[in-house]
Amino acid sequence: MLAKTLRAMVTAFLLLAGVALLVSGCGPKQLTIQMNGSTSVQPLAEELAKAYMEMYPNVKITYAATGSGAGIKAAQEGTHDIGTSSRELKPEEKTIKEFRIAIDGIAIIVHPSNPVSDLTIEQIRKIFAGEFSNWKDVGGPDAPITVITREDGSGTRGAFMEVVMGESQIKADAVVQTKTGAVMTAVASDQNAVGYVSLGSVDNTVKALAIGGVKPSVETVKSGSYKVQRPFLFLTKEEPKGEVKKFIDFVLGPDGQEIVKDKGFIPVK
């Protein structure tokens, strides 16, 4: 009888100890924030994640660069903690929480040797729609224009369509490149080419055009005088809590916005 009680007590103690060990055994808890979405947001999001992980070593942030469409879907379905998009949500997509973390200007780029350096949105629209097919139509040399565009569904193309094209369509025979880097290489290797990329990606292999006399820069995008711009969004299924909320607060806080600025994008705060 006594032995039985004793055995029961020992078993209970061991069980309790086991549970306690399980709970405390994990030590500092490893937290993971999974992000998924726009390839344009990726470089910035990864930089923000890196800074955050340095501050909180027990947090791990992953980013799958799949595209804005997939990022919105990931937030809607809750498959990832944060979805990202480089275009505004459509009205039917507004079922999720959105956080504007930065603004991105879109630069219209040409070969550095191209004498054309300033166009209106109207002229750019006509070039991409195919109404102007020679540089002399816009005051340049007598040479055919090579129009380089992004693929259907790309966030950059979506933003370009919205801001520049309006109701017009990009001509069907435009050359399609599927990455920002590929557009840059294509424009840098063709004297007659014109394309569009994120302002943050422009380097000296290409020339960014002024639009209606306004050169693309942080100041002109922020003030709104440079018209070709788009938002970077973080999206969550519900009101963010816990580590996700902390991370978003960090991104929108002074340290996060400083990184936004360093990466060549325009801070929102």
Add this chain to the structure above:
Amino acid sequence: MDDSLGQRGAQAPPSHTTGPGSTTRAPRTRRGKETWEYLALAATAIAAGAVFFIAAFVFWEGWPAFREVGFFEFVLGKVWSPTRGFYGILPIIAGTFAVTILTLILAIPVSVGTAVFLTEYSPEWASRIVRKAVDLLAGIPSVVYGLFGMTTLVPLIRRIELATVPQGAPSYLTVGYSVLSASVILAVMIAPTVISISCDALKSVPSEYREGSLGLGATRWQTVTKVILPVAAPGILAGIILGTGRAVGETMAVLMVAGNAPLFPKSVFTPVRTLTANIAAEIGYATGLHEHALFADGIALFFVVILLNSVALWFRRKALK
């Protein structure tokens, strides 16, 4: 059941070693062999199952596009512009065939010619060096070919286009990105496959044939064209089939140099989009019907590959007769 499996697992290793208990070796070996048979069967099932499930998945995901767009509207539609609701892949199918056929036209003479030279004409040591170099070509990643094409070949072809295309022609004919650019890059990419398999086929022609032909007074050229090539033809065709498969399936390099405009290939200078490039270009951002349409594009690719393989096998059967 679990128990017997565990026993088998435990007994299998000793069956390979010689040692004490050799009296029970025979049954053990048999049981070991059975285990390996099961493992082989399982491996086969996994491989076959993977193919089946991938095909089933592609069909399952692509089906809604046929239903919503309409089968004929999809396959025979002339405009591909998903954001405007146009899902016609006929120009893309035409682009795929144009690029593949021009690739073969460029690659076959050069590759087979190289193989003939390496096996019939050049000295042994030179052949060995050239074949090593050719094999190296096969190891270069396709994105490198693409980058080379974009920065070197496309500007060159653009210059040819500007010189030959008459004034007033559509401006897309002078952009450099074209059927021709894609085919030249692909021809270089598939050449190693065709050369190396053709070399093996030519080498396997019995030397009595060669000696017999030369002994009868035929010239070397006559021997090659009338005796050796016909005998090696099935093997050379096998190499061409493999090369064709690679040409149709290659995505990255084509994506970078073909221009990807969904146009009908009316000339070799037209920018075109291929079935693989279409999927790779748009799947990242596609949702809803657009995504289903890209899977349906995959179904079309499936049938294009089956068609090309059937044609190649028909040629092979004719050559074997």
